Amino acid sequence: xxxxxxxxxxxxxxxxxxxxxxxxxxxxxxxxxxxxxxxxxxxxxxxxxxxxxxxxxxxxxxxxxxxxxxxxxxxxxxxxxxxxxxxxxxxxxxxxxxxxxxxxxxxxxxxxxxxxxxxxxxxxxxxxxxxxxxxxxxxxxxxxxxxxxxxxxxxxxxxxxxxxxxxxxxxxxxxxxxxxxxxxxxxxxxxxxxxxxxxxxxxxxxxxxxxxxxxxxxxxxxxxxxxxxxxxxxxxxxxxxxxxxxxxxxxxxxxxxxxxxxxxxxxxxxxxxxxxxxxxxxxxxxxxxxxxxxxxxxxxxxxxxxxxxxxxxxxxxxxxxxxxxxxxxxxxxxxxxxxxxxxxxxxxxxxxxxxxxxxxxxxxxxxxxxxxxxxxxxxxxxxxxxxxxxxxxxxxxxxxxxxxxxxxxxxxxxxxxxxxxxxxxxxxxxxxxxxxxxxxxxxxxxxxxxxxxxxxxxxxxxxxxx
Numbered sequence: 001x002x003x004x005x006x007x008x009x010x011x012x013x014x015x016x017x018x019x020x021x022x023x024x025x026x027x028x029x030x031x032x033x034x035x036x037x038x039x040x041x042x043x044x045x046x047x048x049x050x051x052x053x054x055x056x057x058x059x060x061x062x063x064x065x066x067x068x069x070x071x072x073x074x075x076x077x078x079x080x081x082x083x084x085x086x087x088x089x090x091x092x093x094x095x096x097x098x099x100x101x102x103x104x105x106x107x108x109x110x111x112x113x114x115x116x117x118x119x120x121x122x123x124x125x126x127x128x129x130x131x132x133x134x135x136x137x138x139x140x141x142x143x144x145x146x147x148x149x150x151x152x153x154x155x156x157x158x159x160x161x162x163x164x165x166x167x168x169x170x171x172x173x174x175x176x177x178x179x180x181x182x183x184x185x186x187x188x189x190x191x192x193x194x195x196x197x198x199x200x201x202x203x204x205x206x207x208x209x210x211x212x213x214x215x216x217x218x219x220x221x222x223x224x225x226x227x228x229x230x231x232x233x234x235x236x237x238x239x240x241x242x243x244x245x246x247x248x249x250x251x252x253x254x255x256x257x258x259x260x261x262x263x264x265x266x267x268x269x270x271x272x273x274x275x276x277x278x279x280x281x282x283x284x285x286x287x288x289x290x291x292x293x294x295x296x297x298x299x300x301x302x303x304x305x306x307x308x309x310x311x312x313x314x315x316x317x318x319x320x321x322x323x324x325x326x327x328x329x330x331x332x333x334x335x336x337x338x339x340x341x342x343x344x345x346x347x348x349x350x351x352x353x354x355x356x357x358x359x360x361x362x363x364x365x366x367x368x369x370x371x372x373x374x375x376x377x378x379x380x381x382x383x384x385x386x387x388x389x390x391x392x393x394x395x396x397x398x399x400x401x402x403x404x405x406x407x408x409x410x411x412x413x414x415x416x417x418x419x420x421x422x423x424x425x426x427x428x429x430x431x432x433x434x435x436x437x438x439x440x441x442x443x444x445x446x447x448x449x450x451x452x453x454x455x456x457x458x459x460x461x462x463x464x465x466x
Contacts, residue, residue: 005109007021011429019445023450027425029149030461033410036415041141041142054085055088061091070087085123092118150418151461152466154182155182159228167231178232180466184239189278213257225285237296243297246277247335257274290343297354333374376395389424
C-alpha cells in the first residue's frame with residue numbers, strides 16, 4: 001500500500017515517476033486564466049489566517065460545505081474565521097473522491113509543510129501552525145506566487161476596468177512576475193441583462209463620449225481593446241453559456257442596437273444576432289493584435305434564485321449546460337476563418353459530452369504555421385478532477401495532437417491554487433507513463449520528457465507570447 005500523497009502521488013509506474021520528477025515538476029507556471037485580485041498583488045497582501053486565503057470567495061468549497069449540512073453562517077455568513085475553518089476541516093474529511101480533498105492536502109503540504117490529514121481532530125494544531133507562518137513576510141501574496149515558480153498571471157478584467165493595479169505592478173521593478181489583464185467582454189454582449197444599462201453608462205464615462213448608435217458602440221469597444229493591449233493584455237476570455245446563432249448584416253444589427261438604446265430590451269433572437277456580430281468583431285481585433293481568444297461554454301449560472309438574490313453571482317450555484325455546440329461554434333469559427341481573421345483560440349466546455357465534438361472541430365481550423373493554433377482547453381471547473389483531466393488528455397491525444405497542448409490553468413480566486421498545476425502534471429505524466437508501460441509508446445524518456453516539459457510550460461510560453 002502506498003503512503004497517502006507521497007512523492008509519487010498519482011504516479012503509478014516508473015516511467016511516470018521519471019517523466020514527472022525529471023521533466024515536469026520544476027517547470028515554471030503560466031497561469032493564463034484566473035480570478036485573483038491584482039490589487040492584492042500590488043499591495044503584497046498578508047493574510048491574517050488560513051480562512052482568508054483559503055475560504056474567502058472559494059465557491060468550490062462552499063458547495064461542499066452546504067452539501068455536508070454546514071449552516072450558511074459558517075460559509076458566507078458572520079461566523080468567525082476560526083469557526084469557518086473548523087467547518088471546512090469537518091467537511092473535507094468526508095469529501096473523499098472529490099478533487100478538493102487532494103487540492104486541500106497538496107496546498108497544506110506544499111506551502112506549509114503540513115503532512116497531517118486535515119480533520120476535526122487535527123484542525124486546531126494546523127490552524128496554529130499555518131497562521132504563524134502566514135504572519136511571516138515569507139508568506140505575503142508575492143512570496144506565495146514566487147514560491148510556486150509562477151512566471152505570468154492573467155487576471156479576468158471587464159472592458160471598463162481601469163487596469164490601474166496592473167499598471168502599478170508593471171512599474172514595480174522589485175517584482176518580476178508578469179501580471180497581465182485578460183479582456184472579459186461578457187457584459188458587452190448581454191444587452192438584455194438588467195445590469196447592461198449601468199454598465200453601458202460606465203463605458204461612456206470611460207471612453208469619454210456619448211454612445212448613440214451601434215457604430216459608436218463598436219468604436220468604444222475597440223478603444224478598450226486597444227487600451228488593454230497597451231497595458232500588456234494578450235488574452236481575451238468570453239463566457240458563452242451557450243454558443244449564439246445568427247448571421248446579420250451591419251444594417252440589421254444597427255437597427256437592433258437602436259432598439260436596445262430605445263426600449264432597453266430586444267427579442268432573444270435579436271440579442272443573439274448582436275452577440276454573434278460582436279463576437280466576430282472582437283475576433284478580428286484579437287487576430288490583428290495577435291491575441292488568444294478563449295471560449296468558456298455551456299454553464300447554467302445562478303440556478304438558485306433565492307441564494308443569488310442573497311449572495312450574488314459566483315457563490316456556488318452554477319451547473320453544466322447541454323446546449324448545442326457543434327454547428328454554432330463551427331459557423332462562428334468558419335466566419336472568422338473565411339475572412340482570414342481567426343485568432344489563436346482555446347475552446348472549453350463545462351459539459352464533458354462535448355469533448356469529442358471539440359476534439360474533432362480543432363482539426364478543421366488549424367494552420368497558419370502555428371502549432372496547435374486552435375486548442376482544446378484543459379478540463380475546466382466541474383471537470384478538473386482526475387477523471388476529467390484524464391479524459392481531456394486522452395480525447396485530445398486521440399483526436400488531435402497532445403504534444404501541442406498549452407496545459408493547465410487555475411481558474412481560481414486563491415493564491416494557494418497553483419498546486420493545481422502539479423496535480424495536472426502528475427496526471428499527465430501518469431497517462432503517458434501507462435502508455436509506455438503497456439508498450440503503446442516507445443520507452444524514449446528523453447523525447448517524451450520534452451513533450452511533458454512543453455505541455456507543462458514551453459507551449460504556453462510560445463503560444464501566448466507574453
